[in-house]
Amino acid sequence: MTSPQDPTSSTLGSVDAHGSDQARGGRLGTASADVYTVTRKSRRASFRAVWWRHALALLALAFALFPIIFIVSSAFNNAGTLSTSGLLPTRFGLRNFDALFNDAARPYWTWYKNSLIICGVATVATLVLGAAAAYAFSRLRWTGRRFGLLFILLVQMFPALLAFVALYITFATVGEVIPQIGLNTLWGLLLVYLGGAMGANIWLFKGYFDTIPKELDEAAKIDGASHARVFFTIILPLVTPILATVGILAFVGLWGEFLLASIFLTDAENQTLAVGLYATRNADQNRYFGQFVAGALLASLPVVLVYLSLQRLLIGGMTAGSVK
Amino acid sequence: MSETRSSEVDAALQNLEPTGEHLEFSSRTPLWVQVVKWGLILLTVAVLGWMAQQVIEAGYWLMVSLIGFIAVCVIAVYATRRAIPAKYLFPGVLLMLLLQIWPLLYTVQISFTNFGDGHISTKEEAVASIVSNSVREVEGSSRYALNIAVPEGTDVATGDLAYLLTDAEGTYYVGTIDGLEELPADGVEAGPTGRIISAPGWTALTPQQVNDRSDDLADFGVPVFDDAGEQTAGIRQVGLSEAFIGTPTRVYDEEADTITDTVTGTVYVAEDANFVPQDGEGAALPQGWREFVGFENYTDAFTNPTLREGLTKVFVWNVFFAAFTVVATFLLGMAIALLMNDERLKGKGVYRSILILPYALPIYVTALVWASMFNQDFGLINNLFGLDINWLGSAWWARIAVLITNLWLGFPYWFIVCTGALQAIPSDVKEAAAIDGAGAFATVRRVIMPLLLVAVGPLMIASFAFNFNNFGLIWLLTEGGPFVGGQSSIGSTDLLITLAYRLALGGAAPNFGFASAISVIIFFLVATISYFGFTRTAALEDVN
Numbered sequence A: 001m002t003s004p005q006d007p008t009s010s011t012l013g014s015v016d017a018h019g020s021d022q023a024r025g026g027r028l029g030t031a032s033a034d035v036y037t038v039t040r041k042s043r044r045a046s047f048r049a050v051w052w053r054h055a056l057a058l059l060a061l062a063f064a065l066f067p068i069i070f071i072v073s074s075a076f077n078n079a080g081t082l083s084t085s086g087l088l089p090t091r092f093g094l095r096n097f098d099a100l101f102n103d104a105a106r107p108y109w110t111w112y113k114n115s116l117i118i119c120g121v122a123t124v125a126t127l128v129l130g131a132a133a134a135y136a137f138s139r140l141r142w143t144g145r146r147f148g149l150l151f152i153l154l155v156q157m158f159p160a161l162l163a164f165v166a167l168y169i170t171f172a173t174v175g176e177v178i179p180q181i182g183l184n185t186l187w188g189l190l191l192v193y194l195g196g197a198m199g200a201n202i203w204l205f206k207g208y209f210d211t212i213p214k215e216l217d218e219a220a221k222i223d224g225a226s227h228a229r230v231f232f233t234i235i236l237p238l239v240t241p242i243l244a245t246v247g248i249l250a251f252v253g254l255w256g257e258f259l260l261a262s263i264f265l266t267d268a269e270n271q272t273l274a275v276g277l278y279a280t281r282n283a284d285q286n287r288y289f290g291q292f293v294a295g296a297l298l299a300s301l302p303v304v305l306v307y308l309s310l311q312r313l314l315i316g317g318m319t320a321g322s323v324k
Numbered sequence B: 001m002s003e004t005r006s007s008e009v010d011a012a013l014q015n016l017e018p019t020g021e022h023l024e025f026s027s028r029t030p031l032w033v034q035v036v037k038w039g040l041i042l043l044t045v046a047v048l049g050w051m052a053q054q055v056i057e058a059g060y061w062l063m064v065s066l067i068g069f070i071a072v073c074v075i076a077v078y079a080t081r082r083a084i085p086a087k088y089l090f091p092g093v094l095l096m097l098l099l100q101i102w103p104l105l106y107t108v109q110i111s112f113t114n115f116g117d118g119h120i121s122t123k124e125e126a127v128a129s130i131v132s133n134s135v136r137e138v139e140g141s142s143r144y145a146l147n148i149a150v151p152e153g154t155d156v157a158t159g160d161l162a163y164l165l166t167d168a169e170g171t172y173y174v175g176t177i178d179g180l181e182e183l184p185a186d187g188v189e190a191g192p193t194g195r196i197i198s199a200p201g202w203t204a205l206t207p208q209q210v211n212d213r214s215d216d217l218a219d220f221g222v223p224v225f226d227d228a229g230e231q232t233a234g235i236r237q238v239g240l241s242e243a244f245i246g247t248p249t250r251v252y253d254e255e256a257d258t259i260t261d262t263v264t265g266t267v268y269v270a271e272d273a274n275f276v277p278q279d280g281e282g283a284a285l286p287q288g289w290r291e292f293v294g295f296e297n298y299t300d301a302f303t304n305p306t307l308r309e310g311l312t313k314v315f316v317w318n319v320f321f322a323a324f325t326v327v328a329t330f331l332l333g334m335a336i337a338l339l340m341n342d343e344r345l346k347g348k349g350v351y352r353s354i355l356i357l358p359y360a361l362p363i364y365v366t367a368l369v370w371a372s373m374f375n376q377d378f379g380l381i382n383n384l385f386g387l388d389i390n391w392l393g394s395a396w397w398a399r400i401a402v403l404i405t406n407l408w409l410g411f412p413y414w415f416i417v418c419t420g421a422l423q424a425i426p427s428d429v430k431e432a433a434a435i436d437g438a439g440a441f442a443t444v445r446r447v448i449m450p451l452l453l454v455a456v457g458p459l460m461i462a463s464f465a466f467n468f469n470n471f472g473l474i475w476l477l478t479e480g481g482p483f484v485g486g487q488s489s490i491g492s493t494d495l496l497i498t499l500a501y502r503l504a505l506g507g508a509a510p511n512f513g514f515a516s517a518i519s520v521i522i523f524f525l526v527a528t529i530s531y532f533g534f535t536r537t538a539a540l541e542d543v544n
Helices: A032-075 A095-101 A108-138 A145-155 A160-177 A186-195 A202-210 A214-222 A227-238 A240-255 A259-264 A273-283 A289-309 A311-319 B002-015 B031-058 B061-078 B084-110 B123-133 B207-212 B214-218 B296-303 B305-340 B348-355 B363-373 B380-385 B395-424 B427-435 B440-468 B471-477 B496-506 B512-543
Strands: B135-137 B143-151 B162-166 B172-176 B179-182 B196-198 B202-204 B222-225 B231-238 B242-248 B250-253 B258-261 B267-271 B274-277
Touching: A032 A095, A032 A289, A032 B305, A032 B348, A032 B363, A032 B380, A032 B395, A095 A108, A095 A289, A108 A145, A108 A186, A108 A202, A108 A227, A108 A240, A108 A273, A108 A289, A108 B084, A145 A202, A145 B084, A160 A186, A160 A259, A160 B031, A160 B084, A160 B496, A160 B512, A186 A259, A186 B084, A202 A240, A214 A227, A227 A240, A227 B084, A240 A289, A240 A311, A259 A273, A259 B471, A273 A289, A273 B363, A289 A311, A289 B363, B031 B061, B061 B084, B084 B512, B123 B222, B123 B231, B123 B250, B123 B258, B135 B231, B143 B196, B143 B231, B162 B196, B162 B202, B162 B231, B179 B222, B196 B202, B207 B214, B296 B305, B296 B512, B305 B348, B305 B395, B305 B440, B305 B496, B348 B395, B363 B380, B363 B395, B363 B471, B395 B440, B395 B471, B427 B440, B440 B512, B471 B496, B496 B512
Parallel strands: none
Antiparallel strands: B135 B242, B143 B162, B143 B202, B143 B242, B162 B172, B172 B179, B222 B231, B231 B242, B250 B258, B258 B267, B267 B274
């Protein structure tokens, strides 16, 4: 990659995509006395050139934001029903949150804890299993390596959710023998999520591992380092960016998973946020709306904060497959 | 990004310089590493041993040997110095085999059976159930105090039923479809009549739960065997808290594979996984069994006229939904990316942070909130625009609502991807286009779009494959509905995957076999479409 993010070498110096071919004023300044006025003029000129972009961008913002404003204002709407909710809260207050935290039939914090446990453990396992497998595929040489990689990729074509009938029946049977990992347990669901932990991100992992120079681990091996030491002390510190990216994507993906969670978790105290909030809203679409939306707002906070604070990292990860 | 990485590499290289103090790779492994390693091996073997014990008690010998094999593998891989790649791959591969490949193969296998409502058990279990169900009380025999339970850890709504019984002498028993077993008195809590209230290993059902399962209970009875293994009697419930023992009125003849009703004299023969009256008059016995049916589920999907019509509609909508979503979200995302792709534009960071929000919200929040916003009477959309549209109640409006919601959900992704891809398009290409006299629109259409499409083509196929199975959105927004025209099993916004879900787990009569067949069909559809998509994008790349 030849630093595409660098704005000075970028595309817009001369003619931009939309045909606004005005020279950039700042570069025309010759006499130092003129610089100030020219910059001011150019600013005004450039605003004249881009105001329509601002206008359209604001339109896009309005489209992106109005449901979110609706969520926030409904959550703080004391009347707490759908019929009284609008874009602006009519009776501002925290009554929805009170109702949410004190509902014995709908243990919100238990759902929150369950979601955190499942997503946390599954994310850590995804990273451990994925990085270890990528090390074997990228660094070690063994027969069947190429076939193994292709086979894993092929298996990923069949998403776990398509096999939900088989998973349901299998875990119903397992639960009769080992109830701790059967249906309606967090650990059973966690196991299902772990099935794809190694394969789902193997391509992203291996690609990144391949960019770490081989000379590093060869040098360490010559100095007597074992394969395990090369992995833990040399490779892992160098691949932290991809670990962070995959970790976030895995966590966010699981945080929103609904199908398997709804099949597996039937008792209120075992449910995750997705299943619990779904049940809350469906209990009565109008009456429980405030309570539901308050819970939804709190459930969204962790992922939204992660997205906003790690934007650059995520954008890099998401476009890694696309930009050639 | 590349710069930071190379600086990290430099730093690591420096660490390896001969003068550096980090160069102390002793050939001996530190003690704590050894302790942790052996601790983990022992812990794994201990957990497997505990699991094996549970499985042995339940008598699943195949599972026992599987667990034993895994334990041997763990020791062979981690306790020796050989098989280094296996040390890194074993846990991931094991989980993949057990939880991805096995369910995949099992799905295919189920799709060739009639597994479903009335065909849950094996033939032996079905026969046992029929026989013990026909039990009539013998005059003067004593009754049991009864409670109804499921094994601990199983779902009260679907777990295997069992009778918790107390006989006149106060001895406790557990009766299942497999027979009667004595229950150790340890930990059993019984009421004043001797009725068991709770017992370790069992979850007693509440009266409400018993009521919910009355259909299952109607077919349930506990067989009693003599020493030779022949069924001589059966136990049936009377009301909620009593059960009697009696002799069966229906007898199974193993040689002829028939069941004879000793009261009415009807002879039932096995046919299509059910016992039906030999003379063809009267109803079949309700307890069927599961058996191999070949391609019946698949041929049903393509030849059964009502199914075929419904499935065709679902399929067309499914393809349109996925294709429209990809195209619409891509175009909107690209348009906004082009809009923001001007370095004179101030505040891009703020715009981007806000535009990313729809993508950052969990899908269940988005879909459920939009479902509320589309509410006809109180919803925000109708209120805001002064409309009175029954969004989720009419087929076409529901489809439009689904598409709008998914457009809102998906465009930020393409905005981000296109922003990255646009920055990678070299400026000289655009300069050349300008010199050749291309206008703004022509530059976008003829120069930028093709380059962008080559870059994001594979992601578009991935997005198509994802949306083809976008269960979460549809189920949370419309549950596949509305169901119009008296159609109760196939809704207007159903995708194949939501249809399969409803068939398997949604209704009163689950049909696992047919649902699995739909899963397999979906797999082949997505695989074919992806294959052609990928070869097409490869072709695009060659053109470039």
